[in-house]
Amino acid sequence: MPQAEGIEHHAMAAAGSYVLESDDDVEVTGELPLQMVSKLNSFVNQKLVPSRDGVCVQASSFNFLKAFMEFLTRPEVNIPVFGIGLGPVTRSSVYQASVMGKKVFATILALNVKVAPEARAVAEEFGVKILTDDVMDNLVIQFKSYADDFKKEKEAVEEVIFPCVLRIIPNYVLNAKDPIILVVEVIEGIAKVGTPICIPSRDFMDVGEISAMKINEEVDEVEKGTKVMVKLWHTNLKEEPKKFGRHFTEGDELVSHITKRSLDYLESNYQDKLSVEDRKLVGKLKSLFGIQ
The missing domain is CATH 2.40.30.10 (Translation factors)
Incomplete structure (x- = not known):
């Protein structure tokens, strides 16, 4: 699946909403037309957190992204999202995730997309966690488990005092x-x-x-x-x-x-x-x- 250059990493904080139409259920295969970018921006504006305290989400289509964003922002799930992207996870996706204020949020939840080999290499270098799956529930379970382990490790580091x-x-x-x-x-x-x-x-x-x-x-x-x-x-x-x-x-x-x-x-x-x-x-x- 070719890289989605036009919408690879947009992060917005203004209010807005958008109901996706049936023809949006297509995988990203090239540069997105401005009309599609506008639709995506309008939908995600109200879903993203303005501060750098949220994960980044990558999905293969508008409908996948819409459903996943709505799922993540449910009160019972409550995983904040700072950035979004369509298409495969690339180096730019990793760069976007690497600037989060809290390290636990330097994470990409990749739904039904591939991860470029160079993206994995950059993620390892910058300390970005990439979680992949084709099922939303599984990605949430993966992130919750990762966040719990991260918290325990952080508490352990804070507990130790070197002489x-x-x-x-x-x-x-x-x-x-x-x-x-x-x-x-x-x-x-x-x-x-x-x-x-x-x-x-x-x-x-x-x-x-x-x-x-x-x-x-x-x-x-x-x-x-x-x-x-x-x-x-x-x-x-x-x-x-x-x-x-x-x-x-x-x-x-x-x-x-x-x-x-x-x-x-x-x-x-x-x-x-x-x-x-x-x-x-x-x-x-x-x-x-x-x-x-």
């Missing part, structure tokens, strides 16, 4: 109050975005969570011996935001605020990620935090 000890580099505090921005050296362990940071020497005072790290460009993970700029956002709403110079100084070591639960998960699922030195640090932090 790290950071030394503040003197004279490199770029912002003293929330968000605190400073340059540190990782003297032990692995520093990762999302790690909660505390100061054990000051009664385990929380100073914030690493929300971003940057060397020459933003990075998600930094190992021992690396100097990196970190941004610490205040997340403990029970306490006032901390300020450098008032609550702590350059002489304070910053340590990942581990818990028994986070260490149990780390040791159960990320042993292969930890070096011998990292495992020694885990033991050291267990003792420091009084974790049995």
Whole structure:
């Protein structure tokens, strides 16, 4: 089935409606005439979400697309749709899906269409999930299952806290109050975005969570011996935001605020990620935090 160049990725947010006629039940075999594009746009306008929090839908004909869109937007199904397309899934289809705000929505539900080999390659590169079937119910079941697995994996990643000890580099505090921005050296362990940071020497005072790290460009993970700029956002709403110079100084070591639960998960699922030195640090932090 040749590529549907004319309507491959349209995403609209205005209101409108359209009742498809019987002659619309044909597969897309070439560039669409403007009249057909107008019909499709009019129908899907009221079905698409304006933000990038929805899946992309690909179908072989207008009627397939119409039925699938109506099915997905039923209250009992409730899968938001951001983008649509007719014809085979191509590289452009994948590019459209790759820009979703939430990764779980970087998904293409392909109903009764083929997937071009190059599209699969690009999807793997950009982290886009392509689900295919000829039956609408099956596609919905596939997506719900994928979304559930994605949620569990995301919760697991958020639960794990890697051990790290950071030394503040003197004279490199770029912002003293929330968000605190400073340059540190990782003297032990692995520093990762999302790690909660505390100061054990000051009664385990929380100073914030690493929300971003940057060397020459933003990075998600930094190992021992690396100097990196970190941004610490205040997340403990029970306490006032901390300020450098008032609550702590350059002489304070910053340590990942581990818990028994986070260490149990780390040791159960990320042993292969930890070096011998990292495992020694885990033991050291267990003792420091009084974790049995």
